[in-house]
Amino acid sequence: MKAKVHVTLKPGVLDPQGKAVSHALQSLGFEGVQEVRQGKYIELDLDETDPAKAREAVERMCRELLANTVIENFTVDLEG
Amino acid sequence: MKAKVHVTLKPGVLDPQGKAVSHALQSLGFEGVQEVRQGKYIELDLDETDPAKAREAVERMCRELLANTVIENFTVDLEG
Amino acid sequence: MKAAVIVFPGSNCDRDVAVAVDRIMGTKPIMLWHRETEVPDLDLIVVPGGFSYGDYLRSGAMAAHSPVMREVKAQAEKGVRVLGICNGFQILTEAGLLPGALMRNRGLKFICKDVHLKVESAGSDFTRGYRDGEVVRYPVAHHDGNYFADDETLARVEGQGQVAFRYAHPDGRVDDAANINGSRNNIAGLFNERRTVLGLMPHPERLIDDHLGGTDGVPMFKSLLEALS
Amino acid sequence: MSEITPEIVAQHGLTPDEYKLVLDIMGREPNLTELGIFSVMWSEHCSYKSSKKWLKTLPTKAPWVICGPGENAGVVDIGEGLAAIFKMESHNHPSFIEPYQGAATGVGGILRDVFTMGARPVANMNALRFGDPSHPKTRHLVAGVVAGIGGYGNCVGVPTIGGETNFHKSYNGNILVNAMTVGVAEADKIFYSAAAGVGNPVVYAGSKTGRDGIHGATMASAEFDEKSEEKRPTVQVGDPFTEKLLIEACLELMATDAIVAIQDMGAAGLTSSSFEMASKGGLGVELDLDRVPMREEGMTPYELMLSESQERMLMVLKPGKEDLARAIFHKWELDFAVIGHLTDSGRMVLKWHGDVVGDLPIDPLAMASPEYDRPYEIVRETRGIRSNEITEVPWPEALSKLMGCPDLASRRWIWEQYDHMVMGDTTQRPGGDAGVVRLHGSNRGLAVTTDCTPRYVESDPVEGGKQAVAEAWRNLTAVGARPLAITDNMNFGNPEKPVIMGQFVGACQGMAEACVTLDFPVVSGNVSLYNETQGQPIMPTPAIGAIGLIDDLDTMATIAFKDDDDIILVFGE
Ligand SMILES: Nc1ncnc2c1ncn2[C@@H]1O[C@H](COP(=O)(O)OP(=O)(O)O)[C@@H](O)[C@H]1O
Numbered sequence: 001m002k003a004k005v006h007v008t009l010k011p012g013v014l015d016p017q018g019k020a021v022s023h024a025l026q027s028l029g030f031e032g033v034q035e036v037r038q039g040k041y042i043e044l045d046l047d048e049t050d051p052a053k054a055r056e057a058v059e060r061m062c063r064e065l066l067a068n069t070v071i072e073n074f075t076v077d078l079e080g
Numbered sequence: 081m082k083a084k085v086h087v088t089l090k091p092g093v094l095d096p097q098g099k100a101v102s103h104a105l106q107s108l109g110f111e112g113v114q115e116v117r118q119g120k121y122i123e124l125d126l127d128e129t130d131p132a133k134a135r136e137a138v139e140r141m142c143r144e145l146l147a148n149t150v151i152e153n154f155t156v157d158l159e160g
Numbered sequence: 161m162k163a164a165v166i167v168f169p170g171s172n173c174d175r176d177v178a179v180a181v182d183r184i185m186g187t188k189p190i191m192l193w194h195r196e197t198e199v200p201d202l203d204l205i206v207v208p209g210g211f212s213y214g215d216y217l218r219s220g221a222m223a224a225h226s227p228v229m230r231e232v233k234a235q236a237e238k239g240v241r242v243l244g245i246c247n248g249f250q251i252l253t254e255a256g257l258l259p260g261a262l263m264r265n266r267g268l269k270f271i272c273k274d275v276h277l278k279v280e281s282a283g284s285d286f287t288r289g290y291r292d293g294e295v296v297r298y299p300v301a302h303h304d305g306n307y308f309a310d311d312e313t314l315a316r317v318e319g320q321g322q323v324a325f326r327y328a329h330p331d332g333r334v335d336d337a338a339n340i341n342g343s344r345n346n347i348a349g350l351f352n353e354r355r356t357v358l359g360l361m362p363h364p365e366r367l368i369d370d371h372l373g374g375t376d377g378v379p380m381f382k383s384l385l386e387a388l389s
Numbered sequence: 390m391s392e393i394t395p396e397i398v399a400q401h402g403l404t405p406d407e408y409k410l411v412l413d414i415m416g417r418e419p420n421l422t423e424l425g426i427f428s429v430m431w432s433e434h435c436s437y438k439s440s441k442k443w444l445k446t447l448p449t450k451a452p453w454v455i456c457g458p459g460e461n462a463g464v465v466d467i468g469e470g471l472a473a474i475f476k477m478e479s480h481n482h483p484s485f486i487e488p489y490q491g492a493a494t495g496v497g498g499i500l501r502d503v504f505t506m507g508a509r510p511v512a513n514m515n516a517l518r519f520g521d522p523s524h525p526k527t528r529h530l531v532a533g534v535v536a537g538i539g540g541y542g543n544c545v546g547v548p549t550i551g552g553e554t555n556f557h558k559s560y561n562g563n564i565l566v567n568a569m570t571v572g573v574a575e576a577d578k579i580f581y582s583a584a585a586g587v588g589n590p591v592v593y594a595g596s597k598t599g600r601d602g603i604h605g606a607t608m609a610s611a612e613f614d615e616k617s618e619e620k621r622p623t624v625q626v627g628d629p630f631t632e633k634l635l636i637e638a639c640l641e642l643m644a645t646d647a648i649v650a651i652q653d654m655g656a657a658g659l660t661s662s663s664f665e666m667a668s669k670g671g672l673g674v675e676l677d678l679d680r681v682p683m684r685e686e687g688m689t690p691y692e693l694m695l696s697e698s699q700e701r702m703l704m705v706l707k708p709g710k711e712d713l714a715r716a717i718f719h720k721w722e723l724d725f726a727v728i729g730h731l732t733d734s735g736r737m738v739l740k741w742h743g744d745v746v747g748d749l750p751i752d753p754l755a756m757a758s759p760e761y762d763r764p765y766e767i768v769r770e771t772r773g774i775r776s777n778e779i780t781e782v783p784w785p786e787a788l789s790k791l792m793g794c795p796d797l798a799s800r801r802w803i804w805e806q807y808d809h810m811v812m813g814d815t816t817q818r819p820g821g822d823a824g825v826v827r828l829h830g831s832n833r834g835l836a837v838t839t840d841c842t843p844r845y846v847e848s849d850p851v852e853g854g855k856q857a858v859a860e861a862w863r864n865l866t867a868v869g870a871r872p873l874a875i876t877d878n879m880n881f882g883n884p885e886k887p888v889i890m891g892q893f894v895g896a897c898q899g900m901a902e903a904c905v906t907l908d909f910p911v912v913s914g915n916v917s918l919y920n921e922t923q924g925q926p927i928m929p930t931p932a933i934g935a936i937g938l939i940d941d942l943d944t945m946a947t948i949a950f951k952d953d954d955d956i957i958l959v960f961g962e
Pocket of ligand 1: 550551796819822823824864
């Protein structure tokens with residue numbers, strides 16, 4: 001099955017990338033963009049077919065590698 | 081309203097980061113991960129309240145800045 | 161001869177390349193701020209290295225949309241020579257002045273070291289000071305130098321002789337072991353079709369005197385001087 | 390406002406005695422904002438309460454010293470109207486928690502210390518100490534720290550031209566990340582932090598203030614804000630792009646005649662920067678905290694005063710120069726705000742939408758910061774190792790073992806991740822005895838090195854302290870430079886233990902002796918204590934950063950053998 005992982009900065013953590021993107025959008029003439037936050041999106045193809053086990057494995061991967069839990073949160077969605 | 085943008089590499093474009101992540105997962109002892117693809121996830125807070133207009137604006141932002149359409153695809157989801 | 165160096169917020173090789181232009185070409189380039197919308201007629205525009213806009217989002221992406229780049233495109237259109245080094249190369253691809261894209265290095269790490277390059281084509285105003293097939297040593301310093309183009313584009317740029325430099329061994333062999341960052345076909349530098357625009361990841365301005373460890377970068381600026389004066 | 394309980398006092402790291410002193414100075418119970426200010430001003434980090442007594446014994450003078458310890462960085466004359474400004478600083482704990490951001494913000498902080506004084510940064514160095522290579526965390530920490538140092542330094546465009554890297558199990562739970570920056574300024578255009586001119590505007594420039602790194606106080610402040618945990622990341626995220634803009638903007642403003650005093654907001658942010666400026670100038674300051682540029686909703690005066698958000702500066706301007714300064718900072722797309730003015734009251738008055746929310750005397754607080762004469766015991770194991778205690782190994786085997794050992798192996802894999810050539814003046818790249826950068830547009834160069842051998846300091850703090858200074862001296866002379874001055878980064882364990890305190894005192898004594906003998910003064914430095922985990926201290930690590938001058942780069946020496954038949958000489962004892 002497929003796992004879709006979103007890794008985002010915790011609220012309150014400075015997001016220099018988001019800040020720069022929002023500046024750039026403004027200077028390109030896009031109005032009315034309040035805040036931009038940038039995160040990571042990771043797709044994994046798994047052999048595992050049991051959703052509970054897959055979720056558990058992917059959450060472990062997030063904690064150990066994919067996300068930096070000191071400053072980032074993550075969510076895991078499973079598909080197929 | 082809020083727009084959620086996913087920017088992913090086009091199929092066929094080699095993804096060095098995804099590949100490195102999948103290697104790293106293996107060496108951490110995670111088995112059964114077939115492929116990993118890494119993309120970007122961008123959240124935008126918009127003043128616009130009309131979904132059609134918001135989508136159009138965000139898609140333009142993607143084409144002009146957020147994605148490099150030589151190598152990347154994007155999707156836009158609206159919320160609230 | 162009139163030259164300009166573009167300065168984006170976050171450029172950091174702007175002064176280095178201005179020194180090289182001044183010292184070797186004998187002309188002080190004007191420094192053009194990214195917000196500039198009126199640019200005098202020029203003979204050479206240099207888009208320097210650095211981290212324009214922090215290289216946030218994608219290297220070169222935001223700089224490619226800054227006001228001054230409209231002028232750069234217009235002048236490039238007219239045949240003004242444009243040299244993009246490192247971040248400058250990334251910006252030129254993002255701006256559509258050169259085909260393809262520069263992705264994260266295959267090894268994912270920033271790489272700063274001298275590399276050897278095979279000169280693929282000495283037939284340009286940038287490279288006439290070198291010989292075809294000559295091997296030169298230039299420093300690289302980048303995180304995103306992994307050149308990508310789809311098969312069709314790659315076939316086209318190869319077919320039209322647009323490749324300027326390839327990562328090579330000191331003896332000129334070009335193979336995967338010499339490919340420091342995973343670039344397709346070991347491409348380190350690329351011309352546009354008319355060979356009036358050159359983008360390259362390595363830094364010729366970093367090896368221009370013996371105190372810096374060599375002078376392999378000098379011929380590029382001499383070439384331009386000869387061609388443009 | 391919540392009442393100050395003994396728990397809240399303890400959570401702010403103040404002892405009951407120290408709190409008594411607070412009450413004496415205030416003449417009343419402080420409110421939470423005021424308590425927070427005392428807490429950071431009297432922290433070990435800001436007050437040097439354990440180390441002050443001994444730091445004063447280091448020699449700091451020489452005819453070429455323009456400014457010794459006490460300012461943001463040390464300044465030495467390098468001739469032809471130029472000055473070198475440099476300092477080393479630790480970011481040990483944050484780098485252990487989050488190696489990338491911890492190391493990155495360490496580089497950012499030391500860069501600001503140097504350009505605050507008017508210098509353009511021209512070289513970075515980094516002295517790193519990690520745990521045992523086989524320890525499960527080491528690999529992750531090394532990778533993150535090196536990437537973070539590179540990520541920040543490469544982006545701001547200052548070459549990282551050297552450093553040192555050691556591995557030892559004593560650092561398993563407490564890695565050391567010491568970063569050094571060297572800058573160059575015109576000798577008659579140095580900027581200092583002492584405020585002057587009653588009525589002059591106090592301005593804020595750089596990034597907005599968020600809830601970054603408000604530590605020590607997390608629990609206490611939870612009382613007036615339930616959702617605090619999520620909101621208070623203790624790790625700051627660095628923004629090197631903003632730092633680069635801040636460098637350019639500050640240098641542009643410094644080229645005008647607008648600045649009276651300037652100070653970066655480092656540890657303890659707005660609190661220590663405003664206190665130091667006012668205290669040094671013998672003045673008072675009034676701040677309208679609601680005018681501070683804020684990144685987040687609902688920030689309180691407490692949070693604004695204690696935030697450690699990065700890439701921020703505080704300045705006192707000449708009257709009427711606000712618009713000039715604003716225009717420059719806006720050109721570089723940075724925040725700028727007039728947030729207060731100087732007064733003659735000798736007090737710091739904090740206002741929030743017109744109401745006074747804090748009122749503290751400056752000098753009593755700054756002067757009365759505790760100073761401890763901690764008991765110490767200098768343990769010197771001068772016995773050394775005897776040759777009959779060593780089992781002999783055939784030399785090829787010994788050599789290959791040495792070459793393969795992590796402390797001696799090549800560091801190329803580290804410095805290749807650092808841009809060591811940007812700015813186009815690196816005349817000696819990493820890999821030699823010292824890094825060398827050319828003074829721009831001249832044929833002179835600055836040589837820079839960092840050195841310390843912690844195991845020597847552990848076996849004999851005095852000799853080890855001497856040796857670290859001597860090695861730095863040798864590394865400079867080895868490239869052909871005339872050594873000028875040093876900065877230090879004193880990394881030790883818990884100073885409340887006499888043996889650890891003895892390591893610190895002994896190292897200071899040894900350093901002082903070497904510095905006097907070599908005419909090699911200490912012009913800046915930093916102290917990092919309490920580097921212990923579960924009672925296990927790090928090896929004592931007084932890292933020395935040193936600079937020297939090469940008058941003619943054509944005479945610079947490098948370590949490579951040059952030609953066949955060259956003669957090899959060994960000299961010294
Ligand atoms: N963390 C680091 N960053 C940059 N350069 C480093 C680092 N660690 C070591 N180096 C460089 O590697 C070389 C060898 O280091 P080291 O073994 O400490 O040298 P030495 O003992 O001769 O002073 C030196 O040039 C030093 O500057």
